[in-house]
Amino acid sequence: MSIIVQKYGGSSVQDAESIKRVARRIVDTKRAGHQVVVVVSAMGDTTDDLLDLAADISSAPPLREMDILLSSGERMSMALLAMAIHELGETAQSFTGSQAGMITDALHGRARIIEVSPQRVQEAVDAGYVGIVAGFQGMSRESKDITTMGRGGSDTTAVALAAALDAEVCEIYTDVDGVFTADPRVVKSARKIDEISSEDMLEMAAAGTKVLHLRSVEYARRFGVKLHVRSSFSDKEGTWVIPDETDTVTIKEGEPLEQPIISGLAHESSEGKLTIRGVPDAPGKAAAVFNPIAEAGINIDMIVQDISAETKKTNISFTLPGADGDKAQRILTEHQDEIGFESLDFVPQVGKVSLIGGGMRNHPGVSARFFSALSEAGINIELISTSEIRVSVITDVEVMDKAVQAIHTAFGLDSDEEAKVYAGTGR
Numbered sequence: 173m174s175i176i177v178q179k180y181g182g183s184s185v186q187d188a189e190s191i192k193r194v195a196r197r198i199v200d201t202k203r204a205g206h207q208v209v210v211v212v213s214a215m216g217d218t219t220d221d222l223l224d225l226a227a228d229i230s231s232a233p234p235l236r237e238m239d240i241l242l243s244s245g246e247r248m249s250m251a252l253l254a255m256a257i258h259e260l261g262e263t264a265q266s267f268t269g270s271q272a273g274m275i276t277d278a279l280h281g282r283a284r285i286i287e288v289s290p291q292r293v294q295e296a297v298d299a300g301y302v303g304i305v306a307g308f309q310g311m312s313r314e315s316k317d318i319t320t321m322g323r324g325g326s327d328t329t330a331v332a333l334a335a336a337l338d339a340e341v342c343e344i345y346t347d348v349d350g351v352f353t354a355d356p357r358v359v360k361s362a363r364k365i366d367e368i369s370s371e372d373m374l375e376m377a378a379a380g381t382k383v384l385h386l387r388s389v390e391y392a393r394r395f396g397v398k399l400h401v402r403s404s405f406s407d408k409e410g411t412w413v414i415p416d417e418t419d420t421v422t423i424k425e426g427e428p429l430e431q432p433i434i435s436g437l438a439h440e441s442s443e444g445k446l447t448i449r450g451v452p453d454a455p456g457k458a459a460a461v462f463n464p465i466a467e468a469g470i471n472i473d474m475i476v477q478d479i480s481a482e483t484k485k486t487n488i489s490f491t492l493p494g495a496d497g498d499k500a501q502r503i504l505t506e507h508q509d510e511i512g513f514e515s516l517d518f519v520p521q522v523g524k525v526s527l528i529g530g531g532m533r534n535h536p537g538v539s540a541r542f543f544s545a546l547s548e549a550g551i552n553i554e555l556i557s558t559s560e561i562r563v564s565v566i567t568d569v570e571v572m573d574k575a576v577q578a579i580h581t582a583f584g585l586d587s588d589e590e591a592k593v594y595a596g597t598g599r
Contacts (some may be wrong), residue, residue: 175297176201176339179211179307179330183347183595184404185249186216188588194345194404195256198302202262207297209337211307211330212253212515214245215273229347235280239309239320243269245304246490248325254304263591267293269318272303274310274329274338276319283319285328285391288336305333324385331388342397344384344403347595350411351376351383354580356591357598358573362580363587365436367412370399372435372528375562379526380440382558389413404595434529434538434583439576441569443473444494445554448504450514453480460511461465461488464503470496474524474557474566485514489555491566494520522554523572526564545582551575 178198185191202208214222221243226233233241250266273289307326314321327344334342351373352362358424368376370393377386383401392399393416402410419497451457458477465472473491480486492500497518503515527542542563546553549594551574555566567575580586 173205173207175207175209175334175337176344176376177209177211177330177334177337177339178345179328179343180213180253180345180404181347182213182216182218183563184345185253186506186595187595188252190253190404191215191249191256195253195260197345197404198253198257199260199262200264200560202302203583206340208469209293209297209303209305209339210253211305211326211333212246212249213248213326214242215252218248218275235516236317239280239318242320243306243318245307246308250304250306254302257302257304258264262302263300264304265307266298267296268306269309269329270311271331274304274332275313276310276318276321278312280317280319282322283312285310285323285332285555289334290333292332294337300538305329314566321387324387327385328389328391328547330394331399334397335391339397340411341400342392343400343402344388345402345473346383347381347403347405348591348593349403349408350401351381351413351436351593352583353587354576355381355437355439356593358439358576359437359580359586360455360590361586361588362436362591364583364591365411365416365448366409370413370415370436372561373399373413373527375526375559376436376438378525379438379528379564381436381438384413403594406592409474434585436528436585437574437576437580438526440524440526441521442494442574443522443524445489445491445519445566447487447489447502447506447517448499448513449486449513450485450519452511452512453484453486458488460507461504461546464507465492465500468499470500470501470503474555474564476555476557484576489557491522507557520568521570523567523575525567525572525575525579525584526562528562541597542579543584545578546575549574551578560584 180194196591213284254264254266272293275287278284296303307329309320350364354362356362377384377389396415399413441594475490551571553565
């Protein structure tokens with residue numbers, strides 16, 4: 173029998189009735205002749221509640237203890253789901269991340285998978301059980317401690333298990349009907365994408381699309397895992413994310429064979445913009461800026477440097493997680509003498525809008541239409557970044573939704589049918 177891995181996000185298991193509904197879907201899959209392995213997130217807002225509780229106890233809780241605390245949310249979900257499956261006449265066994273063989277490095281809160289050895293899970297499904305695994309967590313072989321993988325880690329857990337178990341497919345269940353050409357909370361006319369390449373999905377996830385976590389898409393692409401993004405609230409087909417080695421593009425009748433393939437839009441509002449003014453225009457200064465930032469574990473996204481004129485001074489702007497803004501400013505101030513800059517400006521929240529599709533670099537009309545749509549909507553651009561299949565811009569966060577809607581319409585991505593959002597988070 174083929175193995176199917178299913179992952180259910182927090183909105184899908186947010187209460188007892190939701191868990192029962194998920195259990196029925198799992199049982200139906202098993203009775204259709206498949207072996208089933210399930211990965212679950214914490215119920216609803218459980219993780220946020222645990223974070224708030226920890227903040228009430230301590231202003232700087234130890235990271236090791238935070239991982240132990242946060243891992244309890246997924247353990248609650250897996251045990252309750254196993255009980256619900258038993259109530260339906262099937263058998264299930266639940267496993268923590270460490271019991272399921274999720275071996276990570278020792279970095280608490282942001283652990284990376286080193287090895288996956290799911291022997292116990294395989295033995296359970298071979299014996300006729302549904303295997304249920306707590307997402308988002310693992311164990312460090314080095315420290316023997318429980319670790320967590322950060323937000324979205326349950327997606328990565330599911331894909332890693334699918335790869336290790338040689339699963340037929342990894343189904344990611346969310347509160348929307350699949351991957352859309354834009355966020356259906358912002359663009360009501362967004363169109364569901366039936367099939368997308370893992371390369372395009374990787375760009376969309378990196379640019380802010382929240383239906384799939386970036387790390388999970390990277391993992392799926394690397395190991396050739398086929399993903400199926402679906403809603404746990406409906407029986408619609410969803411979106412297939414096809415690994416690159418089998419990726420094909422279907423050309424509709426009458427369309428030219430050679431054309432840019434526009435997959436959709438993504439937007440993100442959790443980043444801030446930091447500008448370093450008056451940096452000497454000399455070799456090594458950019459390294460002096462970004463080395464201490466990297467050593468502090470702060471992720472940098474878009475980077476733009478002005479061209480220096482007679483002053484031999486330049487400004488460097490970059491985006492980073494808004495929550496890391498104060499930390500980055502403190503670090504740069506500590507290195508001000510070495511860098512030689514004059515001042516820092518920080519905007520804690522900006523809007524990033526990205527257009528994703530294949531073959532965009534070879535079609536100059538794409539960029540022209542993209543920027544014309546923003547111009548006609550009266551939206552100013554602060555930063556621009558491009559890749560082979562992506563164009564991203566930074567705008568004022570207050571006009572981000574307007575920018576998404578304008579670009580979506582300009583590229584003919586609107587649908588006649590209004591997209592449905594069943595819960596509200598997209599996960």
